[in-house]
Amino acid sequence: MELFGIWVAALLTLGIFSFLYKDNPVYKICESIFIGVSAGYWAIANFFDALHKKFWVGVFPTDGSDPNYMLWFGALLGVLMLLRLSSKIGWIARWPLAFIVGATAGLYMMLYFVSNAMNQVASTMRDVIVTSPETHLIMWGETIGSILIVIGVVSGLVYFFFSKEHKGVFGYTARVGIWFLMITFGAHFGYTVMSRMSLLIGRIDFLFRDWLHLLN
Amino acid sequence: MKFISIYFVLLVSLSVSAQTNDNDSTSLLVNDSLTIKIAPPTSVIVEDYKYDDADNLQLHWVPSIDDMPQDGKVVRYRIYQSTNNGSFVLVDSVNFSVNMKKIEGLAIDSTYQFMVSAVSKNYEAKSNKTITIQTEREWINFNLASLFLIALLITSAVIYFIETARRGKELFVRKIAGLEAVDEAIGRATEMGRPILFIPGIHDMDDVQTLAAITILGKVARQVADYDTKIRMPVARSLVMTAARETIKTAYQTAGRPDAYNDDMVNYITDEQFGYVAAVDGIMVREKPATIFLLGAFFAESLILAETGNSVGAIQIAGTARPAQLPFFIAACDFTLIGEELFAASAYLSGEPKMLGSLKGQDVGKAIAMGVIIVGVISITLGEAYGIEFFSNITSSIQSFFTVNK
Amino acid sequence: MRREIPLIITTIAGLVFAISYFIPHWPFVEAESIFGDWIAIVQAFAIWLGALNLIKVSLEKIYRKKEDAFYSGIIIVCLLVTLGIGFYDGFSGGAQSSFRDTGTTFDWLYRFIYTPLTSTMFAMLAFFVASASYRAFRARNFEATLLLIAGFFVMGGRVPLFDLALKPFTDVPYFSEFAGWIMAYPLTAGMTAIMIGIALGIMSSSLRIILGIERSHIGGA
């Protein structure tokens, strides 16, 4: 079964790669298999891990604990969600959607503000002159870096400040801000390349190692 | 006979351990020559855990004097709890060198007493018992008062500006470079007699980036209608198709040429990411558009589209809020709306009060952040460099105001 | 009513989560836990909605005999087979077992069909990145030049590439350290500015949703 599996996996891998030459039926078949299996996987995982584990066991407990009747409301909202499949009463699916959107907005509002704004502002306020704890000499790499952080954060915020025209000092600061953003995106780019290459390495390694046994 | 003797030994050992448990501050003796003896933790203090629902207590202690990370004599601390004067039971344990623990899941109407022991590999040294204590309930978490104030300030600013915009007052938004290039890009397509390609990302209408793209489409379509340029818009979602058709139709009507509009300007391709990309790639290569707009939520397809657009020599104006895709747009397109610029552009173009007001409210938040960072950094650097405590204090008080402590 | 009820639901759900941040107390904490349970269940239903919708759309394509009817058929068959195997493994395993366990048919499906397909889909991006690098990434202005230079040092520094070139002269991994420095300082600075902006953006859009100013999610303007 294992050997058969490896052959199946290898053929599917090559089938997807055939897109690189051009869009073709083999690729489309593999893509369709992917869509079907992927949707099925998500559905099964959510059935057993969420619906069964959380809802079913909660309302019909087997260990003698009290059933949690509140969960029925959750299930009701879930069923309303499914009504979206119907074009006539599909509008009622907006209720569970409204619930999710509202709860997410409420949760995100403070979470993002605290973690991504307040704490970042607080951690940017540091002594920019960094000295070594042992020798008390200035560590230039860190000191220049710390100064850059302050300049970068402030000028970056200036760039994203829309209430004032970018002229004069403000304009120059915004220009510095865009430089920092460019370095940021450049680093992102480098990391993205790293990520994509890793994924391809993983696939080719599979073909060579498990399928063709060229590597040991 | 053997059974009885085992039973007897068991009984004795049980009674011994029960004794030692009751006996404060003594240590459980283990008859072992390799015993690593350690001193117990001292000054164990229990107090109410602030700003909770009366279900937690806070426990502090001074670590055992043998608790030194280098020799690793003390392995863990064990926490024993007695509820309503009952016997002490082990409820939790923490790593060495830890000197506090939040005790959770307590009830409001019970009394509690605690004991902490230091544990080595084969020895346990228990502390004195703490005082007996009850939990208290507080209504509002005053630890978060500063957070509440700042949040209130920014949210009020957002609401204030939305209301101001609604009353018809004009709010200023700065020029956005990518938007200024739109006219020129459309003009170029008109001159060359080639079509304009507009791609609104691959997300549905529930994504704000798609909404922003459709708003900008409104402006583009208006100009396209005026100049009588051709526009092509392949989309990946059927709802986006409906919205886009509506937008372009309106633009043609406003331009006074409703007859020039037809539904074929916008067509739905497929929901599948790569299927969509392959189709759009084909359109680019065949029709060689003079101008390409890539605005909205893009994922891995961003670079494929930008590359093909580049290879057919089109002017490309891009914009997305996804940091991972921005590098590809910046490197391969002529103009890029970076992150919030996309939303600002759409707020500016639509003039919708809720969008403009939010933009202004967020600017208030950014102004606060900038001001606070500048003041804080300068004062702490001066304070530390010249040893002026006053300056250092300014920063530490701002910092404590902004740090959300738990 | 079609508009009001969703608005009220949105506001209540939002307020519970926003307020419980400041008042960790009855009734907010209790409501928060109950709502959390519901969300887990509703989101699981949402996934099922997606699967059922996929069947619906595919069936429509087959019914209308569109050109991709064949592929729609494959999608439906694969989806149903996956569901069948999953249910069988999940229910037949008995106590103390899971559909995820090694050795089940579902695990086989995961390892030898799902894994190669999804990972190859994303592995293709390596090719596209390379071709975009060659054909489209130009230092067309100062900003793009900065971007490419930063990318250059990060790409060469985060793997031992540049440091190996330096090996004949020194053993100190200068390029690795420099890439680390870019990440720790200029990148962190730019990212922090972006993050603060995003946080404020989310805060104001959440506020609009909770207050009912933003209604696009319930089909209003």
Place this chain on the structure above:
Amino acid sequence: MVSTIATVLMWIVGLSMIYVLYRTINGHPIERRVVFLYIGLAIALPLLMQKTAPVPVTADVQKLVDALDELTPGSKVLAAFDFDPSSAPELQPMGVAFMKYAFKHDFKVIVMGLWPQGPQQANQAIEDAMLDPLIAEKNLVYGVDYVNLGYQAGAEFVIQSMGSDFKRMFPLDDRHIAYDSLEILNDITNFSNIDFIFNLSAGKPGTVEWIQIAVDRFGAKCGAGNTAVQAPQVYPYLRSGQLTGLLGGMSGGAEFEKATNEKGQASTFIFAQMISHAMVIAFIIMGNIAFFMTRKKKKA
């Protein structure tokens, strides 16, 4: 044998790049599919060469290792696997190396996932870690030394709910065993009983959500391994101390393997990774040389 042939071929590919440069400068750039072929070879041949390259351990990785070193045997570690197979080449080696480290140091490991595929990847990682003879001889027992809680729907709301009670979101574990009857979970109510959270993340929900909720709201300590695409986005948390250590992409994985003395998959991949970066850098440089040459011509 294979590696010798691969090395020779690699040299040929490298030298042929001169011809590519020549064509590019003359305004005849190579076709997209040829670029595809080059990048495919730049990964396939180095893999066949079976070489490794020395990686220095960077500060971000060292931070994580230091934090793990501080934990004592018996510490409770929550390992959240939030990724799917498409990111497995980057994150799975980290998962395996982490499991090996945790089991060798006798941590109690609790596994869960906010992505449905996560717990399945975790099972594979545990299986791989168990192959290590030092770990195999410990005879680790499910439910006592480690447990897999499975997946729960609700993304960030799952973490939020776990802040007050783990059992609420995971009344049963992955094998449908009741929470209370698992020995390892006996004294675990919420994050305050967890000594360290290790998160492997490929997107959302992932590291950002763990930091925002588990760390900032409930005071847990969290280290992470991220795909390289996501890693740059969490750097600000690293500086502010909200995140304790970060493994970024394949090179982060290789550094972690080096720092913990586990030779794993990431270390064997790093050479191919390096050559592929060199290829991309070469392509960018060639493209830009051509770009500037044509611009000069136009000006002249």
